[in-house]
Amino acid sequence: MQNPKSKINIKENQIVFRLNSKNYPLEAILNAAYVFIDRVYVHLDGDPEKEILISLKGKERLDKKQLEALKGEFLNELLNYLLRIEVAKNNQKIREYIVAASLVSSLPSNVIAQSSRSEEETVDWREDPLEIAVPWEEKHAKKAKEKQKKNK
Amino acid sequence: MKFNPDKIDHSTVGFFRYRKLGKEYLLTNDAGEYAFLDENNFGKFIEGKISSKSASYKELAKKNFIRDKINFDKYIEKYQKKHQNLFGGPSLHIVVVTLRCNYSCVYCQASAKGVTSSQFDMSLGTAKQVVDFIFSTPNNNVAIEFQGGEPLLNWPIVKFIVEYAKEKNKIEKKSLELRLVSNFSLMDKEKLRFFFRNHVALCTSLDGPEAIHNRNRPLPRKNSYEETTKWLKQAMDEYRRIERKKIRGKYYFFQPGALVTVSRFSLEHPKEIVDEYLKWGFDTIFLRPLSPLGTAGKAWSKMGYKPQEYLDFYKKALDYILEINQSGKRFYERTASIVVSKILTDDDPNYLELRSPCGAGIGQLAYDFNGDIYTCDEGRMMGYSGQEMFRLGTVAQNVYSEIIDSPALKSMCVASETSCQAGCSHCVYQPYCGICPIHNFAETGNVFCQQPNSLRCIINKSIFDLIFSYLKDKKKKKILEKWAKKEIECSKKNYQKIPD
Amino acid sequence: MKKFSKSLYSQEAIKEAVKRYKKIADLQMAEKNKYYLVKIKPKKSEHNNFLEDEFGNYVLGLRKGAR
Structure with missing residues (x-):
């Protein structure tokens, strides 16, 4: 030094x-x-x-x-x-992993189950909120109409 | 210095904190493992040059200091065990049944009122709400601890709470412990019988031989030492009778206990104070330093002391106690027991002042005579100094979820998380230590403190230095190992299902 | 007059320290080029020799401390 x-x-x-x-x-x-x-x-x-x-x-x-x-x-x-x-x-990542693994496994099982359930239950997939099942042409026709309305 | 940070072998050096103690380096890691290395081996360890066949390497590898030899399952398990108490919710509930007190202790932090001030007594309605609230908290372990003032000045409410809590527990079926912290001067046979019949653990204050005790804890127109020890003797006799006849059966009876507060007047008498505890048949003494809160804070210049003065006292007392143990008698110093149980075992005794975050709100709650809920008893005391920020709510108006979600409680958690504090995050004693944000606030006006200057930091660090130096002595280590085991056993016994 | 380099000391820490020291000193804070300037006049003359330095340490402690 x-x-x-x-x-x-x-x-x-x-x-x-x-x-x-x-x-x-x-x-x-x-x-x-x-x-x-x-x-x-x-x-x-x-x-x-x-x-x-x-x-x-x-x-x-x-x-x-x-x-x-x-x-x-x-x-x-x-x-x-x-x-x-x-x-x-x-050693940052190793420490983060150890702490995360320790804390998650310390949570009561009903809390873990609840948090994973809550992600699943937010939206019913059959309602198709992201419009995945909507065909491309139909989706774009929709968007063009909306844009026209806005410009008026 | 015999190491070069530029030459760290990143593939073998796992995470550690360190401190030079004498000629050696003490290392600790997140799981609370520790190891000593001499200067030479420390340098080799940093550079990845320590021989894998050497005893030092094997120890380091076993304790997860060698990065490419980390046993993750073991590390995670130990880390988890050390922090398991964080998830339970508050288990200690301090119930201040009255602010009235018949003593005038020189270091009182309880903001005591005169004996005729009955407006500061907890009412029956509030007592019921307090017990209902306590049972609404999620922890299966519940300790209700009566404090004051002097709790026996509001005996009807103490009696009510004991009976109501036990009644409620027939349905709730928690592991319930009841404790009384009292000066004993107002005890009588009827009350003593009641406490033993209902398995209430008894604890008083005994600051040492008569002269020291009376100086610290004056009782107007009476001899405070005589009043306390008269009933201490009776409580001890009753406890021994139960022990002899093995009346207790499967339930644990607690030996009556006592606490020392070390004031300026105590500093010259470490051996005498220890002898006083031996005389009364205690097997433990808890040599706590004076806290700069309440009356003691205001009169610090008269009764306080510098950290080194306390540490000199503590070392003399501890050395004497270790000699006593070496002669074959079992007698423990509680601070040391707590510290070694954290160092030497995989468990944690859940001592709320030495954990991270501290117990404020998440390990304990304090209920004032009027039903106000505070983070802890120190927080309640700050309320009487005009600082209401540690008040979380009231039993009359708030439910548990509101209390646990309060910004004040969260601030206390952040302020007492040692891995987040400057000065603590890199400290070798971080796995074992704790911060009291209220002490910080009392000293500096800020719950976040500049740790190197803090009274508690100086004292804690020095005690850890001392304990670790003792762990290098085989004879002393053997004694301390027994203390560690006992401390953990006691912490687990604390919550026994008491009979209906 | 205490000079604090802007690249080494945070304005927030200095302001906090000024707030804390108001009971024992008259303080004025200003900025000039790359520095924060703090004029400190202790209320008690016996503090004259060291209060400015103590203030500097206090700011450093706040700067370092986690919040």
Whole structure:
């Protein structure tokens, strides 16, 4: 992992560094930042398409070494989130399948039967709501008449 | 760090969440399986280079962390079992028969009224409507739990509900459990006999030895500890008599129970509090942290504490309890029991504060003295702080389908679904943890909370860290396995058909 | 004055945060080019040193949080 250059401002108790958006997607940066908000002030700037500027400011007074260590921790957490995002993305369909299969098989059988029945019973197929049985010529003659009426 | 996300082997790495504990990585997955890997093996696992002959690989494969070895039937079955409680509907019904209370507990979250304020008693008509409503809910398991104020201040209604519920159950034939949560100061022989005859489980509050208990739970002009323990002793004696004579037959009698609330005054005395519970013959203690709701919330600066203070107390108490177990005596800490039952078994104890979504509305309902229905007792309490958003309806005007369909209830489900919350969705403890949207609301004014800052998150995470570290110790793990088994057994025994 | 890049912070999150902070600060929100600007004046002087930063964290938390 790269170690981006950083700028330390002791007076402001702050360390600032830049991350290339191609290597570090915004989702990972936001997730990592979220983990830190209970103990440091985090501010983001920049362009998610190019480069993000991360500013970490201690809630307690920190020296230079501690600010550098904070940056190190942030980068470690970023690495964690890169891994988590990849793992989640790659296993998304499997997880969706497992959850869906678990929940469906948990439903009472009368509920499953009812939901499949309700789809069937919406319309009596013999009424031919989609006009499947209507011949092409008849259907188009109907449509032409309707169009004439509209234009009048 | 010894892994490279760019080198993930997508064909072998199944879904997992993880956290570094000490020098090892703890992994968990959606089914609640867990595994520990050292740094080296963690890196190998990510890159698909862990030897299939190694013990680590075999464990990972068995627990469905290896993507191309997933046993879908087993995974689905376990996931389903872990979430089976979501479909039943509310099983716990908290009935607040009165707001009146004779105590002045420093941490009261019940918005108690004075003993002469009888306008805050549940009426007979409302009580009947409450019971009718409870029996209209779909879950076959029904637990009616009397709370207050002090429920015994409205003894006629408690008696009525017990009798009416049992009468109704002759037709409904649900698995009915009745429970009383009381300070016991107003108990007498007639009431005690009634409760035992009708299989009502009894529970009181006992915060520790006399000095701590009295400080937390003052009773004007009396000794609160003496008033509570006088009847606790009688209840325990009666329970033991039934046990000795095996009077119970096929029905389960509940040993009288007690709950601790850990206030600032308790923090220096973990061992003394545990010893007090041992002295009274309890086999369980539930070391719950103080909740920043109600009176406690308002007086937090005086009686509250930082998460680390509570955690130090909890660890000392738990270590002491584990020593007691190692000496051969069985004694459980309930938080730990619940957590290990979720980690070590395929079941779920359905503890409503540690499940996702939480129990608000879908696992429990709370009925106020006037028949108003709330998502839970905490929601009811928020109503007395001027926040009515957790009120779902009333027994007089609403049917169950309207209650379960309410936007407030749905919001609670969304706000407490851990896989949807920032901070929780990636957390290694997500399969075992739970969110309380009402605690979030009390802390931040928002049912959705910034979890890393939340009191509960800090406490829960630390307790999970502690429990998982104990699971690596063979002796401690053996004890915790017994606790896990007992917790599940108790959760299944809770709903026994009580005799007519 | 706190500057929030429009491509990194949502207007919705900032507005929500402004609403929440109204009890403890006087806030004004504006837009300039690619930024949302929030002027924060704490009602209590003892909050002067950190309220702006806390506000920034709060917005970040809302931005990240699921809704």
